[in-house]
Amino acid sequence: MKFMKLGSKPDSFQSKGKNIRFVQSELEIDIIVKVGDVIFHLHKLPLLSKSSLMQKLVTTNNDDNLGEIDIPDIPGGPAAFEICVKFCYGMTVILNSYNVVSARCAAEYLEMHETVEKGNLIYKIEVLLSSSIFHAWKDSIIALRTMKSLSPWSEDLKLVSSCIDSIATKASVDPSKVEWSYTYNQKKILSENSLDPLWSGIIKEQSVPMDWWVEDLCELEIDFYEKIIVAIKAKRRVSSEVIGEALKAYSFRWLSNLGTASVNSAIDAAKYQSILQSIIWLLPAEKGSVSCRFLFKLLGSIILIDGGERSMKELIKQIGRHLEYASVSDLLIPVMPGHNTIYDIDTVMSIVKEFLMQHSIASQPSPNETEETETMNLAVVSDSSKMAVAKLIDGYLAEVAKEPNLLCSKFTDLAGLVSSKSRPVHDGLYHAIDIYLKEHPSLSKSEKKKLCGLLDCKKLSAEICIHAVQNERLPLRLVVQILFFEQMRASSSCSGRAGSGGSYGSSRSGITTNAEDEWDGMPTAEVLGSFKSTKLAHGNGGSQRNSGSSDTTKTDGHDKSGNAKAKGIKMPRKMLGELLSSKRQTGENSSSSNTSVSEEMHN
Structure with missing residues (x-):
């Protein structure tokens, strides 16, 4: 000193x-x-x-x-x-x-x-x-800590500004040129030397870490700390990641007991609010500069002490920028006492909307954009981010679906925020819907219809389809649609293999088109008839499937009486599951058998 x-x-x-x-x-x-x-x-x-x-x-x-x-x-x-x-x-x-x-x-x-x-x-x-004082790292920090009680004299004499500039200048120095003492996490040093089980007995010469200054500044109160971080940012020599690490360390120092200790006075509440507001304001704008978990911890603190709408909006904007890196546990934000739900669904919806808005703006081409490859790369990044968020939301829905008081409208609104394009597979969404149906057996038909309408049967995996057709909680209409598409998918696959010989090149496109045209409506008599004919074909063996005249006869009979059959067909879900399984096994048989089924469905 x-x-x-x-x-x-x-x-x-x-x-x-x-x-x-x-x-x-x-x-x-x-x-x-x-x-x-x-x-x-x-x-x-x-x-x-x-x-x-x-x-x-x-x-x-x-x-x-x-x-x-x-x-x-x-x-x-x-x-x-x-x-x-x-x-x-x-x-x-x-x-x-x-x-x-x-x-x-x-x-x-x-x-x-x-x-x-x-x-x-x-x-x-x-x-x-x-x-001396302003040239020494720790002396400058100690001197600055004494200045608050001396205001406004310390400000008027420019002692505060001189001290802050000295500290910010030293924090911005190339770490290789740091020759003064500083406080740093000694556990890291020990683990790299004597506590390392593979330690050779030789103490390594420690290089100065990029965030060497972070811990010493944690002793400052928020007003001086904020001014120093602003000064460090202005010098543009410290990366946003190091700034983010500094804010994280400061938050841990001053807010770590906020969740366990009660705020006993208005003074305590004002102190915590001031710290949170400053940290949120200081957060770097660069993506990846802070972890998503840290942002969600700040969000929990803001909710706990009612930190103000402005701080809340700014933090949601920051989280929206990093949402693709979040985990399901991050999104499980508890609500304050007095609510009938466990988790804060509304805040999560606000975060997702912010994410979508930011990506919508980012995906718009710049007026000065001349490189087509830059636009394509931006679209790829945006799509991958949206798919990551879609997977995250599906996992979150599966967790909150267990809440007995979660309204169906809340569930569907959140699930509907993610576009179908961002969900290449709907297995996660199906899982969440299945849990919600199980935990809420008293849903009305209209609610079930709206809930199940979120699913795109074309994007369900084979395993989920087998589970779905035997799921007693799903509406029969959805089960039939799933089975219908599985039939189309199997037929298309068979037609593709047969078409490689040049005989049925147009069958797959016809079947796919039919599936697209009739997807949103109730399956027609022709569709139900094709299910029945397929079931009969499986039951009668390969000789009938290989007979072209036999296929034609069945198709003609079906055309005449299809409407009557549509009203009376009631197929047990277990039978539907068996049919789906047997249909998959048959899809692996001879190409002639597969071609027969494909022709029947196409006709």
Whole structure:
């Protein structure tokens, strides 16, 4: 620690009780100075020789008796005044980073300038600050911590700005040039040396980490901390990732007990709000600069103390920028007491909407865009991000679906925010819907219809389709649609293999087109008839499937009586599952059999 020793005489200050200080001297006391609740018994000559203010106060004092002067508002209080008095008496006094700022402010208050005497206290303190304190990393931080109680003197004397600039400059230095001591997580150093099970016994020379300055700044209060981070950002030498790490460390230092400790007063609430608002405002705009988990922890803190709508909106904007990196556990935001649900669905919906809005803006081509490849790369990044978020939302829906009080409209609204294009596979969505149906058996038909309408049967895997056709919770209409598409998919696959020989090249396109045209409606009699004919074909063996005349006969019969059959067909779900399984096994048989089924469905 840097320091300066002033004076050479021994310290002769004495105390009498708690509130009286006097100088042990043969000379008689001729002035009393009251500073706050402490009374100083002093001599005029040493004070008047160095303090212009004391000269004025003594001159204006008309009392012929022992003069008493009251200076209640001196910065630094009795301790700072005593330092100045000792300097006036020539007593030994040590100035360091803990007391130098208060002494500087008190000396300014007492007007101890060079015009009064050469080599006065203000000059000596300025030399110490400029040559030592502001050049030392930890001394600068310690000095800055003392300045808040000395406001506005410390600001007016530009001590705060000088100290902040010094700290920000050192934090922006190339780590390879850092030669001063700093506080860092010692666990990392130990694990790389003696605590490492493979340690060779040789202590490695530690390189200075990029975030070497982070922990030391955590001791500062939020107002000074905010100014330093702003100054570091302005120098543009520190990466956004390191800035993000600094904010994370500061949040852990000041907010880690917020979830367990109750906010007992308005002062505590205001303090936490100030910290959160500043951290949110300081968050780097660059994507990936902070973890999504950290952002969600900030969000939980904002909700807990009601940090304000403005901070909430800004944080949601930040989370929307990083949403693709979130996990399902991050989204499980608990609601405040008094609500009938467990998790905050509305906030999650706001985050997803923000994500979609940002990606919608990002995907719009720039007016000056000339490189087509840049546009294509942007689209690829955007699509991959949307698919990651779609998978995340499906996992989240599966968790919140267990809530007994979760409204169907909330579920469908959140699920519907993600476009079908962003869900190449609907297995996760099916799983979430199945859980919701299981936990909410009293849903109305219209609610079930709206819920199941989210599913695209074309995007269900084979395993999910087998499960779905045997699922008693699903509407029969959806089950039939799933089975219908599985039949189309199997037929298309068979036609593709047969078409490689050049015989049925147009069958697959015809079947696919039919499936697309009739997907949104109730399956027609022809479709149901094709299911029945397929079932019969499986039951009668390969000879009938290989007979072209036999296929034609069945198709003609079906055309005549299809409408009547559509009304009366009731196929047990177990039978549907068996049919789907047997249909898949048959799809792996001879190409002639597959071709027969394909022709039947196409006709």
